[in-house]
Amino acid sequence: MKKVIMGNHAVSYGVRASEVKVISAYPITPQTHVVELLSEMCANGEIDAKFIKVESEHSAMAACVGASAAGSRAFTATSAQGLLLMHEMLHWAVGARLPIVLANINRAVGPPWSIWTDQNDSLSQRDVGWLQIYCESNQETQDTVPQAFKIAEELQMPVMLVMDAFFLSHTYEIVDMIEKEQVREFLPPYKPDIKIDTADQHSFGNLAGPDHYMELRYMIQKAMDRGLDVIKRVDSEFEEMFGRGYGLIEPYRCDDAETILVTSGTVASTTRVVIDELRDEGVRVGSLKIRVFRPFPIEDVFEVLSKAKKVAVIDRNISFGAHGIFYQEIKSALYGRTDIPIIGYIAGLGGRDITPKVIREIADKAIGDEQPERYINWIGVKI
């Protein structure tokens, strides 16, 4: 069945289809619709889950940690300050190897207050050990929820689903709805071997000396390494069942492209429009959407980009004192294997629109600039 729904509700319906058992959340714009609909679903029995309405995002993640450790499938959603407040417990979920799924609606961080989109909230959580998947459409968002749980539960690692505030969260699109009866085949109920259980007592997370700690961290990295294959496999299983797959990355008209624009989130769709325009003009250009950011698909990215003559990365984020964060990742993925120029562009911070015109400007600059010297180019700054 197809319905016209907003991006936030695509998350809620994905959660419903995934038969989540415990939800815990705290209100924050622009995420709030996700959990509003979920509390309605909990109240009217559409979903057999308990909703813990906590007093902060820190507690939202802590409640998910407890519920997941007890062996139940747990979910939360947040944005910006909320995600930052969760930071400590994001680490806890990773160290405790809990397959929690979190939907983060990308919102710019204050001050000054901003409710509009950019990626600095989720990207500032880059190193905590959560898998991160950036979604582009409402359909992809809904479909990514059960995928995320399947990936998380196989790897015993938490997964963050990320989407743009307003450009996606509040935008209505046609979504082919997935239902739990169908999804159950794809995502069986969560039954972990090790959990809080009085019949099988363990002390979880107690003091580990230097003799043990490093091995536990090594195992987390090994799970991340395995993650790329697991994400690919889960995605193709989903595609087999539902006819839709998304991959780790999505190249668009890259085969003979001399210049490739690297994007993520909703910017990817706008960029494809610009690519078509440029192609019509005879310019050999393509784009590459990064869907999975952690673990970073180095080999897949390299395979696509290494055939180009120039790479331009559009970052809706900034690592102050360095560069755009996707830019750094791309540079690191290509380092030592090719000397293609990689140019970084910062655009759309705090929800400033990245229109086809803006992308065209970036493409023109990237294509025209024969010997780029700068790694960071600000687009549209009025100072």
Next chain:
Amino acid sequence: MKAPRIPMEELMGSGHLACQGCGATQAMRFALKALGPKTALTIPACCWAVIDGSFPHSCIELPIFHTAFETAAVVAAGIKVGLEMRGDSETTVMAWAGDGGTYDIGLQALSGVAERNDDIIYVCYDNEAYMNTGIQRSSSTPVGAWTTTTPVDNYKKEPKKNMIDIMAAHSIPYIATCSVAWPEDVIAKFRKAKEIKGTRYIHIFTPCPTGWKFAPELSIQMARRAVTSHVFPVLEITEHGQKIEVWKDFEPTSVRDYFKPQGRFKHLTDEEIEGLERDVEQKWRRLLAKEKMMASIPGME
């Protein structure tokens, strides 16, 4: 106090990592005797995060989830719901936190849990300072005490926060205080708490020889004198905060005798001790007056 049968079964083994004479260790032993094997624990940063033992050892034969400092209450709530949703509604879930994790950093999450009346037992074992990090003041540290952050020249001037009133203000179904000097009372209160649904708050007074600077063999004596000197009243609050019962069936002793063996009060002058004695007595009178007043409210007799 009625003496219940104390189970022989031990859920806390030897080989723990506590200091000699640790009150918090005895508190856990008694609590687990009362709660029995269908119990799961969560412990935040506190002495007990270490006492449990280091990986791969644990001195407790129950599932324990170690968690971040400020999250004991809400993680316990998450565990309870998580267990229920996978078909286990029998297990009692207990958050076991120190005074720092209760009075200070964990207060917000605890307030959230209490306001929602989440179905857990929350225990504050109170040793009146951040003992695990090396004796820093918490908002539970009593007025007059030395700690490493309230040095003798600037000892703690602020009174201990009234955690019991804070919890009573949340209208939870059961609040109790107890002292490790009366194991039978500790056990009786945990047994009672186990049978109640909703948020139950138990506050155990647990002397700390290391932090209070007294000889380990005096631990129980300190736990007893704190009560008999009226410094730490033993009480129960039921009827969602409406009914207070204060235990008074003991021979009162002086605050001075309670302070004397403790190095943390050594710097206090006679005059200062007299002032503190007056404060303690005044608080005790207020508590008794409140008990009486609450009982006199129509409908509460």
